[in-house]
Amino acid sequence: MTGSIDESHRPDRQSWVESANGHLDFPIQNLPLGIFSPPLGPPRPGVAVGEMILDLAWIAGLLPAAVAANVGNPTLNGLLALPKADRGALRRxxxxxLWDEQHRAEIEPALYPAADCTMHLPASIGDYTDFYVGIHHATNVGAxxxxxxxxxxxxxxxPIGYHGRASSVRVSGQPVVRPxxxxxxxxxETPSFGPTRRLDYELxxxxxxxGSNPLGQPVGITDATDRFAGLSLLNDWSARDLQAWEYQPLGPFLAKNFHTSVSPWVITAEALEPFRIAQPPRPAGDPPPLPYLWDDQDQALGAFNLTLEVALSTQRMRAANLPPHRLSRGPATNMYWTIAQLITHHTSNGCDLHAGDLLGTGTISAPTRDGFGSLFEITRGGDQPVLLPGDETRTFLEDGDEVIMTARAEAEGHVPIGFGSCRAVLLPAPELS
Structure with missing residues (x-):
């Protein structure tokens, strides 16, 4: 089942943290969770509010008991393991x-300027699975x-997927080394070995x-939403030339496992409640999902009104003080399957999912070129270069390029919220010994 909209979502609610009011990403209606290090301090759970980060460990005594027991850890795994009701109580x-001025004196010392802090992966990721739910991406690539x-x-x-490499998932801002x-x-006639020539991003x-389910006990579609903690942006970097050679017969391997970037803030399921919308109906003639993947409420509220963007900044553009160039923009409703369907299918054979595990949706693309989620699609496999400011062109990424992904949730009558950014600069491949 889904959650509910409560006083924490009220559009007229303002914060005494002044930078939160009107903030594009982190107004008081968002309150995402992450792991940060303050200056000279160890990693700990925090909440983004405007341009500040609230240290949860500092205010543990003011939080519900179940939450307070898990805010001293260097990951969010303990908080993500709590029941949905406890996670909702933390948000409220x-x-x-952060709204009531009478708490300002006791809370303000626990706030740090975000610009002075270091962000880390939100959780210790036990397992990472990448799906393939963007039907326009699957169609574009297949064509x-x-x-x-x-x-x-x-x-x-x-819901097609494969198991990725959790050890190489990194937080936004950490550079990517060309594999x-x-x-x-x-x-x-024969393969060669060396740096990929066709490095790409995937939005x-x-x-x-x-939470967790025991091995051998599937999660039914009506319970899957309770296992959904929240969303981040994810860039599944892909070496297309390596992939083309190695993927048959078992699928992605070294073309994918060298680096996956995620944005540092978990936009919680509770924060996303006002932005739930109906899953788009399948085109006429498409088969309905099998019964274990069908739930009326999930079809009515299982998608989200999110707009996703990708921008590129080259080394030359930054030297010339040119802003990043937008490559694509499109809605997240281009997912063929809902998040609940992904969780249900993943566990349908008895596979156990645990708090802090990460699923990638797969590349989300729109039907038209201005919303494609990868360079492979935008350039039609490298045949149609992208023209950038300063007369540069790209078919695939070059060393020094920075890829920047952003997302925004909007709904009439509610304050929009953002995800922050997922970004990384590409470094040259290591020299071969």
Whole structure:
């Protein structure tokens, strides 16, 4: 089941933290969770409010008991393991503390300027799974290889996914090193080894898991929303030439596992409640989901009104003080499956998901070029370069490029909230010994 809209979502609620009022990403109606280090301090849980970060460990005595027992840890895993009711109680308590002026004296010492802090991964990620729910991305990519039949027969029945590498997930801002690997172009008789020549980004949402289910006990579709802790932005960096050579017969490997970037703040399921919308109906002729993946309420409220953007800043653009160039912009409703369906399918065979596990939605693309979620699509496999400010062009990413992803949730009658950014600069490949 979904949550509810309460006083913490009220559009007229203001904070005594002045920078929160009117903030594009982190007004008091958001209150995302993350792990930060204050100057000279160890990592700890915090909440973004305007341009400040609230130290939860500092105010533990003012929080519900179940929450207070988990705010001294260097990850959010303990908080994400709490029942949905406790996570909701934390949000309401934080909202009251940051709204009511009478709490200012006891809360203000626990606030740090975000610019002075270091962000870390929100959780210790036990497992990471990447899905393939962006139907326009799947169609666009498939059309380049199979023009007459872009989607394979299972796509509209099964939420396709594969298991990624949790150890190489990194927080936004950490640079990406261009990977080496085997690649083989069609005109080569044998493969060569060296830096990827076709490095790409993939615009995704990261889904954080709450709670745990024992091995062998699936999560039904009506319970799956309770296992949804929140969202971040996710960039599943991809070496297209390595992938083309290695992916058959078992799928992605070294082309994907070298680096995955996530934004540092978990936009909680509770904060996203006002932005729930109906899952778009399937096109005429598409098969309905199998019964274990169908729930009327999930279809009515299982999607989110989010707008996703990707921008690129090259080394030359930054030297010339040029702003990042927007490559694409589109809605998150281009997901063919809901988050609840992903969680249910993932556990349908008895697989256990645990608090702090991470799911990637897969690349989210729009039907048109201005909303494509990867360079591979925008440039049609490298055949149609993108023109950038300063007369630069790109087919794939070059060393020194910075990819910047952002997202914004909007709904009539509610204060918009943002995700912050997911960004990283590309560094050259290491020299081969």
């Amino acid at each position: 308590r934080l909202s009251d503390l 380049l290889f199979r023009p007459d039949n872009p989607l394979l027969p299972n796509y509209k029945y099964v 080496n690997g085997q690649r083989k172009s069609p005109d080569q 995704e949402l990261g889904v954080w898991i709450a």
